[in-house]
Amino acid sequence: ATLNQLAREITGVLEIKDLCNIVAKRIGLAFGYLNVSILTANWTTRRLILQANAGIDVDFVTLSLYSQAIDEGIVGRAAQTGAMIIVNDTREHPDFIQLGGNSICSKVVIPLKVNEQVIGILNVDSGQYNAFDDSDVAALTTVADQLAVALEKARLFAETHQRAEQLEALRQVSHDLTELRHVDTLLRQIAERAIQLLDGDGCGIYLYRP
Numbered sequence: 169a170t171l172n173q174l175a176r177e178i179t180g181v182l183e184i185k186d187l188c189n190i191v192a193k194r195i196g197l198a199f200g201y202l203n204v205s206i207l208t209a210n211w212t213t214r215r216l217i218l219q220a221n222a223g224i225d226v227d228f229v230t231l232s233l234y235s236q237a238i239d240e241g242i243v244g245r246a247a248q249t250g251a252m253i254i255v256n257d258t259r260e261h262p263d264f265i266q267l268g269g270n271s272i273c274s275k276v277v278i279p280l281k282v283n284e285q286v287i288g289i290l291n292v293d294s295g296q297y298n299a300f301d302d303s304d305v306a307a308l309t310t311v312a313d314q315l316a317v318a319l320e321k322a323r324l325f326a327e328t329h330q331r332a333e334q335l336e337a338l339r340q341v342s343h344d345l346t347e348l349r350h351v352d353t354l355l356r357q358i359a360e361r362a363i364q365l366l367d368g369d370g371c372g373i374y375l376y377r378p
Contacts, residue, residue: 188220196223282314
């Protein structure tokens with residue numbers, strides 16, 4: 169019932185952080201795990217970025233600031249290999265990194281994949297050893313599959329929205345070039361459109377005067 173409810177709840181949600189928060193909170197509430205975290209993968213920067221964190225130990229990292237190398241720790245190994253990792257005793261795993269004040273005794277790390285490409289990680293921690301049985305793993309795998317599909321839809325929606333904004337910015341630049349006559353105003357408008365078009369922080373235009 170929990171899985172069906174979750175699937176219905178995330179249907180139509182197109183913001184990545186909203187999706188991740190819903191899933192992390194629902195897993196944490198339903199199963200009472202120590203921590204449930206969801207990270208997305210950026211293969212260009214080779215970083216995993218924390219998008220959501222829920223459970224008993226929710227304050228172990230600052231959500232807006234945390235990211236890690238894509239090959240760091242157990243989470244990084246799962247991202248690199250694309251394979252689920254079940255750790256029944258974290259004391260025995262060489263890649264385990266303790267982040268929080270509460271003791272993480274066992275964990276499941278599931279890559280979120282679309283067409284065999286890892287786009288993120290579902291990480292679930294427990295304060296008990298050997299906490300995850302076959303039914304737990306099966307349920308979490310189903311959630312991970314649903315989340316991966318939803319995240320890909322959200323990514324495509326964001327790309328489409330960004331593309332529409334870029335086209336509108338180009339149209340505005342074209343309009344400005346034909347309508348504006350004052351050079352300073354024209355250059356300022358072009359700079360503002362360029363920032364919008366490229367999602368930049370600033371823009372400079374230099375005039376060559378021989």
